[in-house]
Amino acid sequence: MPVKHPKIAVLLAAYNGMQWIEEQLASILGQLAVDVTIYISVDLSDDGTEVWCEAFSAVDSRVVLLPPAGRFGGAARNFFRLIRDVDLHGYDAVAFADQDDIWQPDKLLRATQIIASQGVDAYSSNVTAFWPDGRTILLDKSQPQVAWDFLFEAAGPGCTYVFSPALACSLRQQVIHDWEPLQQVSLHDWYSYAFARSHGFEWFIDSQSSMLYRQHENNQVGANTGLSSLFQRYVTIHEGWWFKQVRTIALLVGVGNAPFVRGWLKLRRRDLLLLSVRGGQCRRRLRDKFLFFFVCCLTAVVGTKS
Template sequence: MGNLLNSKVAVLLAAYEGCNWIEEQVNSILIQKNVDVTLYISVDQSTDGTERWVDQLAATEPNVVVLQHGLTFGGAGRNFFRLIRDVNLSRYDYISFADQDDIWDEFKLSAAITELHGKSVDAYSSNVLAFWPDGKTQLIVKSQPQMKYDFFFEAAGPGCTYVFTKQLACHLKQFVIENWTDIQNVALHDWFFYAFARANGYKWFIDERYFMSYRQHQNNQVGVNSGFNALRKRSAQVFNGSWLGQIQLIASILRLDKSDFVKSWRNFGFFGSLGLAAQAFQCRRRVRDKLTFMFFFTLISLRFNK
């Protein structure tokens, strides 16, 4: 596409019990500069009037489309998979994703598209500025250099910063449709989208700038992972098997479970876990996460060696 000005962008927004924040989020999407936005909203069945609010919005905003109500997804991941499946992505130049409670800079999408075009890449994500009700803010840095195997174990930042080219989005849509049943068990759509793109050879850029304020509150399904409580939660997910199970599931869905790398650790036995610990610096981006990864998988290997 030669002219970037007024590129057609589909923004896919997953909502649930969102009346406290969704208006501010939607307004920040609809005022995006230098792009032609169509906002698609899918609401996980709610009790706070979210469906009524988005229906009233769509009645007055021609570039807002609300998908059929009445479905229960039980999490943002399944809701985003529904949006990928049901929206005709081929009509747009780029596809983006939105939560219901953040605030976008007015140049968020145009900045992403400029990077996609200028760097000849297929996918974009970025750092974000987290903010809390008490006024506290924190820059969340996700732009560390990508590693050979990081996509097996983490996302490329918050999914609400992702922007995809049409080619990648349509490929992802077809894959989601073909693997619909298995994908319902994927907990984190942003991790899966990153893994899909990297596994299929698409080029990804993570911007060190931020164009989004990332709201933190007690109802966040996934928020900022920092501090002791985050470490404790992450440790529980490792040792109760949920995180390890998601790693295995994503590798299997993407047909990577027969690759030499995955075969070396897919059952997380003594040698497999020790091997992952040894490769920690290729498996995560942030140095602190590399060291934590090494520590966790060393512990897991010792458990299997008893």
């Protein structure tokens, strides 16, 4: 009897990806002991990405190019389109993929084995960020999950996410139901983690790095390393984007009436001061708990631009 490999749907969002997409596809199609089908949705590009993907899919039945759907203007809307439009029935797992990374050969096998052995519904992992000059650094996202971290951060890069069929189906139904308000969500990985945790799905964050996470000037969200990245993240908070996303996601995943959330959801000055002392429930990493306290206090004092 032939060995039955897990059948996995990989949802890949692309945009102007000609520099990297061939190497990424090779690393996905080369995954060990799994059967993959890659579904690609291309945001309108000007570097020939659509034409290249169409030609590639014509010669490899494991790659399916979705028909054009206009301009998305960001990875989140492109991924939501993939979740909505791809028939996920019959797959043993569903994974997200970016266009510019390099996966370890056992990434999907390890993820599906952990989902089965741990009895969880979702997997994500640490990654190894790498730069064109050869620098690398491990990005550690595997700190213990806390009660409300899912409202304030993702479970790591979305390109490491792997879902069970039950979670994938439930997420797809919610995306279809909330399609219009979901267009206000800027980060699909943050929303997906929040949806899973708020709906009782168990999530495992692996301390092992599953992929090389390419860093370049076109990253929508890159590695959070160094003072410059911390400053950029503070700018987004000061401009009001981050707290608006927190509130939007909290309402979309249905926890707006939870006593903990209701206490700060209006984001008034006193709400933020109250929230500042709850950092232990809101962020996983110790450094981020302290930063959370200061950001909430500072925002309560100086406010945001919007």
